[in-house]
Amino acid sequence: MRPVQLSPEAxxxxxxxxxxxxxPDLAAALGVSVPTLHRQMARLPAGEVISAGRARRTRHALTRRLRGGQTQLPVFSVDREGRLQTVGPLTLTAPEGSHLLLAAAGWPVPEEARDGWWPGLPYPLHQMRPQGYMGRQFARLSHHRLQVPEDVARWSDDDALYVMSVAGSDLSGNLIVGEAACQQWLAERAQAQAPVEEADLVAHYLQRADEAVAAGVPGSSAAGEFPKFTAARALTGAATPHVIVKFSGADDSATVRRWADLLVCEHLALETAATLQGLNAARSRILAGGGRTFLEVERFDRHGEAGRSPLCALDVLDAAFLGRGGSQWPVLTAALAGLGLLVDGVEAAVQxxxxxxxxxANSDMHTGNLAFVPQEGRLTLAPAYDMLPMRLAPLAGGELPARAPEFALPLPEERPAWxxxxxxxxxxxxAxxxxxxxxxxxxxxxxxxxQALRSLAERA
Structure with a gap:
């Protein structure tokens, strides 16, 4: 009996x-022996097939090109001292998905991805996707040049990866994907301008705010989101010059005044949250000028002039490890702890x-507003951020809500944290x-x- 012939195309x-x-699964589907399969795979052009996994865990995949270009992109990381490291190659697979080994870089990895196979993008890259006010602003200004939808929410994984690879030198966390983005980061580092001095800071922020409003996303405050921009400023004692700056409107309307009040409240809330056991908070301060109030928040994924550290929000971790959805921080954190992913003390600190x-009265504690830092295959808690009484924010039409306090009492096991x-x-x-x-x-x-909370505490 003649052996079954296996064509490259089949x-x-x-x-x-x-x-x-x-x-074995490939060979059975093709009606050939495993040795025949291996011989034919070896004849395919180099780079057309990727194989990964040890012994019986070895799997094979056809590679695919990103927008007709590369099948493989280098992934780099920047450490706290600003040194560039190689994480490994990210390979795109057909019909979808990718391959990247992450465990050696300190990231916890789901069991199904231990050999580097991912059904989409590796989850740390989802954290890097442009999002929020600045992400939408970037998409609005750059979608024609980058050939992606104007609405960042409509970007596919390949859209996001392409943008990261050509324009992703300053994204969340410490990863850089693609040689072009890495060369961009190196050039920016070599040509970096000096941080803005304190005496010039308010004038600089006023100019940046005007630019952000002119080119940004209309109606952001009405939708419950502050407009913002990034900056680098010189400040004695700061851990990094890199900051995110939120700002209010410039008029004296009741709505703008309320948003300005909330910026001050966010500063006070972060200062107070940092006093809780097991917690840190992003360092912040309030500046004012030209009718605007500015909340300046130090980036805790940046260190010194060029250092960086990894970061991943709870929504991304939920999708990668749990798939539960929902917004209850303690529930999701307990599930992560049950998988052995959290450093000791993190679960209690989140409570x-x-x-x-x-x-x-923070009514906006969604899962994108709690972040973690990978540490030797587990997760520690990142500093608190975006913590303010959003229940008192203006409504979408600009009206100021007349809302009485609504404070909840704890279950017995929640009393110590409460x-x-x-x-x-x-x-x-x-305060x-x-x-x-x-x-x-x-x-x-x-x-x-x-007064309402004081009265409730007396009854708790």
Whole structure:
């Protein structure tokens, strides 16, 4: 009986049906022996097939090109001292997905990705996707040049990866994907301008705010999101010159005044959150000028002039490890802890921060607003950020809500975290009630919340 002949095209078609197939499965589907399969794969052009995994875990996949270009992109990381490291090659696979080994870089890896196979992009790259106000602003300004949809929410994984690879020199965390983006980062580092001095800072922020408003996303504050920009400023004692700056409008309307009050409240809330056991918070300060209020927040994924550290938000971790959805920080964090992914003390610290947020009327604690830092295959908690009483923000039409305090009591097992958070939250409301940077009416409102929480604490 003549042996079955295996054509290169038949092999390609079978490989293209599914990424990461085992040799016995491929051979059975093609009606050939495993040795015949291996001989034919060896005859394909170099780089057309990727094989990974040890012994019986070895899988094979057909590679595919990103927009007709490369099948493989180098992935780099920048350490805290600003030194460039190679993480490894990211290879795109057919019909979808990718391959990248991440464990050696300190990232926890789902069991199904231990050999580097990912159904889409590796999850740390999802953290790098442009998002929020600045992501939408970038897409609006650059979509024609980069040939991606104007709406960043409509970007495919390949769209996002292409943008990262050609324009991703300053994204969240410490990874850089692609040689072009890396060369861009090296050039920016070599030609970096000096950080803005304190004496010139407010004028610089006013100019940047005007530019952001002119080119940015209309209606951001009305949608519950502050407009913002990034900057580099010189400040004695700062861990890094790199900051994210949120800002209010420049007029004296009641709506703009409320947003300005909330910026001050965010600063006070971050200062207070940092006093809770097991927690740090992003360092911030308030500046004002030209009718605007600015909240300057140090980037905690940046260190010194050029150093960086990795970062990943809870929504991305949920999608990679849990697939639960929902917005309850403690529930998702407990599930991550159950998988052995959290450093000791993180779960309890998240409980305190969750209750603190609820007791300062933060109605915007979605899973993108809690982040973690990978550390030798596990996760530690990143500093707190975006913590403010959003329940008191103006409504979409600009009206100021007349909302009475709504504070929840804990279940018995939650009482220790609740009491610690309550003490801190009461300190926040009391500080806001006397801070002269806040308008008279809002200070009075903060005083009412302080009294309501004080009364509740006496009954808890």
């Amino acid at each position: 092999l390609r078609q079978q490989l293209a049906r599914q990424a990461a197939q085992a040799a 305190r921060l969750w209750w603190f947020g609820r007791l300062i 009491h610690e958070a309550c003490t801190a939250a009461l300190g926040f409301w009391e 806001a009630a006397v801070d002269v940077r806040i308008s008279d009416g809002f200070r009075a409102l903060c005083g009412q919340h302080a």
